[in-house]
Amino acid sequence: MKRLLAVLAAIASIGATPAPDPSAVDLKALMAETPAPVLSAYRIFIGEGPNRPNAGVTPYALNTPLFSDYAEKARFLYLPPGAHATWRAQGALDLPVGAVLVKSFAYPADFRKPADKVRVIETRLLIHRRRGWVALAYVWNDAQTRAVLKRAGTRVDVAFTDAHGKPAEIDYRVPNQNQCKECHSLSGRLAPIGVKGRNLNGDFAYAEGTENQLAHWTRTGLLVGAPAPDKAPRTAVWNDPAEPLEARARAYLDGNCAHCHNPKGAASNSGLFLNLEEARPVRYGVGKRPVAAGKGAGDLTNDLVPGRPDASIIAYRMASTEPGVMMPELGRSVTHEEGVALIRDYIAKMQAPH
Numbered sequence: 001m002k003r004l005l006a007v008l009a010a011i012a013s014i015g016a017t018p019a020p021d022p023s024a025v026d027l028k029a030l031m032a033e034t035p036a037p038v039l040s041a042y043r044i045f046i047g048e049g050p051n052r053p054n055a056g057v058t059p060y061a062l063n064t065p066l067f068s069d070y071a072e073k074a075r076f077l078y079l080p081p082g083a084h085a086t087w088r089a090q091g092a093l094d095l096p097v098g099a100v101l102v103k104s105f106a107y108p109a110d111f112r113k114p115a116d117k118v119r120v121i122e123t124r125l126l127i128h129r130r131r132g133w134v135a136l137a138y139v140w141n142d143a144q145t146r147a148v149l150k151r152a153g154t155r156v157d158v159a160f161t162d163a164h165g166k167p168a169e170i171d172y173r174v175p176n177q178n179q180c181k182e183c184h185s186l187s188g189r190l191a192p193i194g195v196k197g198r199n200l201n202g203d204f205a206y207a208e209g210t211e212n213q214l215a216h217w218t219r220t221g222l223l224v225g226a227p228a229p230d231k232a233p234r235t236a237v238w239n240d241p242a243e244p245l246e247a248r249a250r251a252y253l254d255g256n257c258a259h260c261h262n263p264k265g266a267a268s269n270s271g272l273f274l275n276l277e278e279a280r281p282v283r284y285g286v287g288k289r290p291v292a293a294g295k296g297a298g299d300l301t302n303d304l305v306p307g308r309p310d311a312s313i314i315a316y317r318m319a320s321t322e323p324g325v326m327m328p329e330l331g332r333s334v335t336h337e338e339g340v341a342l343i344r345d346y347i348a349k350m351q352a353p354h
Contacts, residue, residue: 027080068332084223109160121140272288305347307349
């Protein structure tokens, strides 16, 4: 790829215009006002299926991601040739116009064999166009050969065997474009939420070997301005028992709740800020009364009550699947049992502030 770019640069220097590479990602299609009806038009993946990213499409993972009905997620970043992301100490990285965040949602037939018989349900794109970010969702057919745009969203029946060997069924919901805006909203504008530098500060198994993602992105020119990984902030891995309980719980709430519950999010008027940067206990719920939770609070009066998970609104709403009570409101239809267990353990061992 580097050799090809060098050749193109040499041609441009003598006034010639190189022909577009028909096998490369189609940046023109990505930037068009009218979205393509099928995902393959963008050439993000090689061939018909969802498994082989094209050149210039970089896989990545988050230390603690959003829970989405137990779906497995494959994430990719595309940047136009010569472009780069810029480090930010807080919030998502600064991504240039032409950047695309790609996220595929999938289920293996049996979670005890996670690489076997994997069915990709949808691939979502977050595209940075000149007028701002645009969210699109493409749903895959059963043959895994074609993904079609679903701007109005849809539902897909999903059946699998869970990690404990029990059969499970999910009424999987592909969001419509307005629902995308509800989660990906900062100060009223659509924006990325997951690609925070601290949430990328972890190892990834690349084809050429395992490397810290911040180091890899810096070395390959995808990212500028980032500190060395050991000097950079880092989000804990929520399900790694080797990490401190409080760090894991705060990371989970950050990844699953803080896209709305932050000073610039859709729930900013609640005064409950669950982003990791919030250091004031009352602001992240300790002893805090809700502003207007309605029936969502049940008969409880405080968001987090140290030592008492049964008295804490956050744990109550996380465990619920009832509309108007459950939190997050979108993105799940079942309870994340492991996530609830983590937060309950965190609250049970929490010390009251002095």
